[in-house]
Amino acid sequence: MSRDDWARDVRERLSSLRLSPTREFEIVEELSQHLDDRWHELVAGGASSDEAKRLTLAEFRDSDALARHLAPLRQAHVPLPIAPGAPPSHLAADLGQDLLYGVRTLRKRPGFTIVAAVTLALGIGSNAAIYSVVNAVLLRPLPFPNSARLMALYSRYLPTTGVDFPYFPLSGPEFNDIRSRIDAFSGVAAYDFTSRNLTRDGGDAERLLITRVTAGFFDVLGVKPARGRTFTEEEARRPEGCVAILSHDTSERTFSAIGSTIRLDDQPCEVIGVMPDGFAFRDDRVSAWIALPVDAAETPYNRGSHPFVAIARLRDGVTLAQADAQLQSLRAYWSERFPDHYAKGHFAVMRPLHEDVVGTQRDALILITGAVLFVLLIVCVNLAALLISNTQARRREFALRHVLGANRRRLVRQLIVEAMLLAVLGGAIGLVLASSLLAGLLALYPQRLPASQPIAIDHAAMLYTFALIVITGLLVGIVPALQATGVRMQETLRAESGTSTTSRRAVAARSALLVGQLALSMVLLAGALLLIRSYQHLQRTDLGIDPDHVLTFGISIPPARQRDPAAARRTLSAIEARLATAPGVGIAGAVSNLPLVSTGPADSFTIEGRPVPATGAPGFNARYLMATPRLFQALRIPLKRGRLIDETDAAGRPPTAVINETAARLYWPGEDPIGKAIHYYPPETNPAIRIVGIVGDVRSLGASVPAPPAVYASFEQAPRAPIPGRNMTFVVRVPGNPADVVASARSAVASIDSGLPLANVRPMAEIVAASAGQPRFTTIVMSFFAVVALLLAALGLYGILAYAVEQRTREIGVRIAVGASSLQIFGLIVGSAMGLVVLGIVIGVPAALMLTRLMGGLVSGVTNADPITYVAVVAMLAASALIASYVPARRAMRVDPLIALRYE
């Protein structure tokens, strides 16, 4: 008979009671001791073993007497017998106990709990913040009824036409064709963005952002004004009258009621409606909506000029494919009717309005979402590794509980509950953190987010966070739980110390997790570095202008203020001359389209002495800009050959222009363009413009896009009749800070005409910076998360090394005792760290090569296999590993062999 047999018998008799595990263990021990004593006595008295056993068990009167007698005692009713006793009857049985026990366990280890909760908070918080943005921009539908049925309409130029525009505006006749020939849409409307000077009685003027829309616009969106009405077809078509619909804010701010009159560009406009509070289409800064007249008359000029962007609503019951098929049939009609214009690959296309609004932000947001999920994964792996060594220390506890009857499933559940508690704690802190992270993200965000509601940690984000918490808890808990409750739990009880195979297995499990973590960080680092390199490339790209010390602002002279365009131009020239003498100003010039803000219309022209290309065929096409002589000095656009426009190129003299190098290369290859003449369409009514010089290229579309061909015509001559030169952007070069001359510029303008507001007053350098806003945002955010990942990886490496050194104290002691030098010991520890790093790199490099390929359009100027990036990533990982292993290695060097050997 062994005492275990007695113990089992006693335990069975106690099973109906609710004793604390410790108490139960004691009672079992005490009673089995008693039975054992009795049995030995009987055997010593000559009884056979079986006889002795029978007599011993006769000490119990019946099977439940013990429980019955114990039942009245307080100790038999411990409210929370926390040790997992009998196997749970169902999955959630006694979950409350596990929770309470988990809370206690975490409170016992505040250091660990804080580190775990903070890293989790960082991981979960970042995800919650990014999710809020992604949800608002990508996932939430547009704030219009049935918005999934809204389409954006464009025309498309295939590269076979000589240009490649996937989404190009429509011309008036094209818009008209869509409206009259396609019945898949219940409504089609065009819009554009413009600005107007709003003048008030006080004399002060402000520049308003305005959307011009055709009559059906609001019906297509499905939105009604809060007060008043929208345009009638008649009002929309009549350019001379002006009626306006105001935004809620503008109506409040200007005290404009329905029926009152406001002055836009000095033209009186009747307010006929006010939109609901919060209504915004594409840009929430828009203050008013006025009519957009569409000239749909069938002339070659109208068909070739593409000013309109349109939206449409799919008719009920019509599918996307059916609408697309109708657009295809329109394409066939166009090719047949206007072969010169359309046969080469120009047709109408549509895409969902939501996709159109989100545009380029999509890729960046998806990339960042991926990055934060990676960070969370790294946090999980890190924590799982921490928990493994933690549970390692608790193996005796688990083994004891196992002996006491707890089953493995119950222990696994206990550990997962503990991990879940950590996840909940981290998630709660993470939500708090998320608000700050979100504020930071939004401050950095380069574009106006096309979100209808303010972006905040809302219900959706909460729900997402909750899901993350559950997944995180499971991920973090499962590996340590399975690892700690594996086979040979009983052996643990017998083992004298922790230096058995089990702890070696724990180190192996942690090492595997760490290698994974290093590989994940490597992917993030590579992604971030590629973005940084690409951004650097953009920054180094010569835009062709010198943006520093330059102030820019726009001035517009509406026809209602000065009917004669030549007079308006004279006013603008006078302003330029006055600016040049204003205090603090060096050089003042002006241009019709400021680089990086707008590029000027891409207009076709003919070249004198060459055959006229067929209408719409790839011909001679360049951005048409008007410039004053001093623009080139103000922006420091270099003269390459010939001469610049100067004061002799005045009104009334033969028109002149300078072209950029790209235009010269494209249209006069092997020829000298200087002295040649061009005609804009229609050539019959447009005068010849003689080229007098070639200037440097300006990347007016952004650093990543090559400079388009450009023609700078003399502003005073304004040789292209339909473009009068009423809107000019002034470019003022100053010796000091551009912001300092704003007041002086304002008074210079006011001294010519006090009714002209300055629009978009901005330093050129700011415009340049803003043009790189999206890549900068992506780069900064990615770099932030990559650094977090690297820190976590270093922390993980430090953790595992510190643990390993502790486990190997004896071994290190022996090594030192038999003569290993400190340097060798140092090498031993650092070497094992480097081994892990090498493994991480071996896995991480191919993974990074594969995953960074998905970044495609976000990276320019470097390939995703950029060797410098990878060398840098490896160096950073190795350096952080060295730093992380320094402290554990130092500790190993200081091991005292005497103390280490006495340990056992």
Next chain:
Amino acid sequence: MTGINTRALDRELKKGSAELLILSLLDARPRHGYELSKLIHTRSGGQLAFHIDSLYPLLYRLEERGWIKGAWVEKAGERRRRFYKVTADGRRVLALQRKTWNAFVEAVRRVTGGEHVEG
């Protein structure tokens, strides 16, 4: 003579003298459960025997009341055993119970005129 508390008497009659027995035996010196059961058996000449499933619940009850205190004691070469000793509270209870018991026995003796019963 001190009047006997009738309610206490009633309780004692119902519950028997088990508590008194245990407290008395432990008053001399700390003992473990098996020793207690053997002592009761031998000293009563085999008349009194505690079953394991009533002895230990009784010990635990006394312990819960704070009259006795158990502690694990390890001795060289032996397995650890739980020894119980009487607490100060327990001693006061023991004194009271002895008095009650003696009064009871005295009363019974007077009534029955029977043989002397040792307390």
